[in-house]
Structure formats: structure tokens, C-alpha cells
Amino acid sequence: MSFVPWPATSGVYDLRRGRLNAVNSFKARQRELKARSGYSRGVPETERPLSPEPNETEIDRELRERFEAAYDENGVDRSLIRWCLAQSVTDRVRALEETLNALETVRRLDRKP
Amino acid sequence: MFNFRGLVRTLAAHNVEFAIVGGMAGVMQGAPIHTQDLDILYSLRPPNPESLLAALQELDAVFWGDSRNLKPDLSHLQSRGHKLIATRYGRMDCLGTIEDDTSFEDIEGAVDWMELDGTPVRVLSLPRLIEVKKKLHRPKDQLALLQLIATLEERGN
Numbered sequence: 001m002s003f004v005p006w007p008a009t010s011g012v013y014d015l016r017r018g019r020l021n022a023v024n025s026f027k028a029r030q031r032e033l034k035a036r037s038g039y040s041r042g043v044p045e046t047e048r049p050l051s052p053e054p055n056e057t058e059i060d061r062e063l064r065e066r067f068e069a070a071y072d073e074n075g076v077d078r079s080l081i082r083w084c085l086a087q088s089v090t091d092r093v094r095a096l097e098e099t100l101n102a103l104e105t106v107r108r109l110d111r112k113p
Numbered sequence: 114m115f116n117f118r119g120l121v122r123t124l125a126a127h128n129v130e131f132a133i134v135g136g137m138a139g140v141m142q143g144a145p146i147h148t149q150d151l152d153i154l155y156s157l158r159p160p161n162p163e164s165l166l167a168a169l170q171e172l173d174a175v176f177w178g179d180s181r182n183l184k185p186d187l188s189h190l191q192s193r194g195h196k197l198i199a200t201r202y203g204r205m206d207c208l209g210t211i212e213d214d215t216s217f218e219d220i221e222g223a224v225d226w227m228e229l230d231g232t233p234v235r236v237l238s239l240p241r242l243i244e245v246k247k248k249l250h251r252p253k254d255q256l257a258l259l260q261l262i263a264t265l266e267e268r269g270n
Contacts, residue, residue, distance in 0.1 A: 072263060074263070083145075085264070090118070092140055093137075094118070100115040104115070
């Protein structure tokens with residue numbers, strides 16, 4: 001799998017490019033998941049381990065193993081839950097607000113000609 | 114502009130008796146759930162609907178999706194149904210009851226007091242929230258249910 005770095009600099013161009021990369025990466029992963037069985041209504045029923053790529057580097061291997069270890073048999077990202085639980089209640093809500101407001105900004109940018 | 118903390122602060126400033134339920138309760142309990150509104154279950158006992166109305170007026174509230182920008186009034190807030198409200202801080206669903214006919218008073222024993230930005234607030238407990246979600250059959254509720262159950266397990270409850 002490939003990891004999409006967040007744009008290094010701010011600005012409309014980078015924001016859009018980062019979003020495009022993220023969308024392409026997401027679509028590629030959806031295709032990969034769909035190619036395997038156990039896929040229903042757009043939601044992976046079970047996250048099976050990703051097969052190692054032929055030319056996998058040490059870093060790629062570590063990332064892949066961490067990725068696989070994060071998910072349980074239902075496809076729930078346990079590492080994300082642990083991260084949320086490590087935050088204060090206020091920080092959990094703040095993180096959600098920031099995500100929603102960032103998405104709203106992207107939507108607004110998309111609407112502009 | 115989403116400002117859920119601002120919504121809660123305003124409700125508390127008007128002494129509204131309410132509990133946070135729904136997706137936001139899950140977020141506050143530690144589940145990585147995505148939700149775009151604040152669901153509150155409020156007490157229908159006077160003078161709470163009046164207090165809620167005062168808070169909603171301060172928040173420039175109108176009924177969500179209503180092209181006439183209809184503002185909620187006291188009679189709306191005295192009813193047991195769901196009021197979907199748009200405010201200047203984001204969407205808020207004001208619920209007189211949840212499930213079949215569960216009121217604010219009915220769930221008082223199943224809430225956790227949490228502090229949000231220094232404001233104490235009632236939040237539906239995680240086990241009770243899971244019970245509520247189990248009765249809902251929309252795909253998004255079923256997905257959230259997996260997250261909530263996993264969160265409960267991670268918390269070691």
C-alpha cells in the first residue's frame with residue numbers, strides 16, 4: 001500500500017493536490033479490497049492482511065505490519081480507539097470539530113469556479 | 114462552522130437540563146465516530162422547554178431544512194418528538210424522547226458527568242448508548258455499533 005503524505009505547505013493548490021492524492025489512494029485501496037471476497041455494501045466485512053509486495057523495503061514491511069496489527073477481526077481500527085481514549089473529552093470533540101471544519105473548507109473551495 | 118463546545122456552553126448558560134446522546138455521546142466516550150450534529154435529550158418538565166427556547170434564540174436557531182427558516186417556539190419544544198435544528202454553531206437535534214418513549218428522566222441513572230471545556234455535562238453512558246444503537250438498523254448505526262463495542266472493550270469495562 002502507499003501512504004499519502006499531507007501537503008508540506010499550506011495553500012489552495014497543495015490542499016487540492018493533497019485531497020486528490022488521498023482520493024486516488026482511497027480508490028486504489030477500495031479496488032484492492034473489492035478484488036478480495038468478504039466485501040459488502042462498500043464496507044469491508046473483514047480486513048485480511050495485505051499481501052507483501054515483491055520489492056517491499058524494511059520501512060514498508062514495518063508500516064504494513066503496524067497497519068495489520070491495528071485492525072481487529074471486524075475491521076475496526078483499535079489503534080485509533082486507543083488514541084481517542086488517550087485524549088481528554090474536550091480534545092476528542094475539538095478534533096471532530098476541526099475535521100468537520102476542514103471538510104467544510106474543502107467543500108467551499110470545490111464550489112468555487 | 115461547527116462549534117459543538119459553543120452549543121453546549123450556551124445550553125449550560127441557560128440552565129437547560131439535557132443529556133448528550135447519539136454520535137456525539139460516542140465521541141465523548143472515546144469512540145472514533147464521525148457525526149455532524151449534536152443530539153440532546155432534554156427534560157420536558159417546565160421550565161426546561163422555556164430555558165431551551167431562550168438558548169435556541171441566542172443560537173439563531175431555525176428548523177433544519179425548512180425553506181421558510183421557521184423558528185422553533187415553545188409549543189414545538191413541549192412536544193415529545195424530534196426537533197432537527199440548525200444553529201449558527203452547527204446542527205443540533207433536540208429530542209423529547211429517544212427509543213420508543215424514553216425520556217430524559219428515564220435515563221438519568223445511565224449518564225456520565227463529563228467536563229467539556231470546563232462545562233459539566235451529562236453524557237449517555239457507553240453501555241446504554243450501545244443498547245440504543247442496537248435497536249437502530251441503519252447501516253451507519255450498525256457501523257457505529259462496532260466502534261462503540263470495541264471502545265467499551267478497549268476501556269476494559
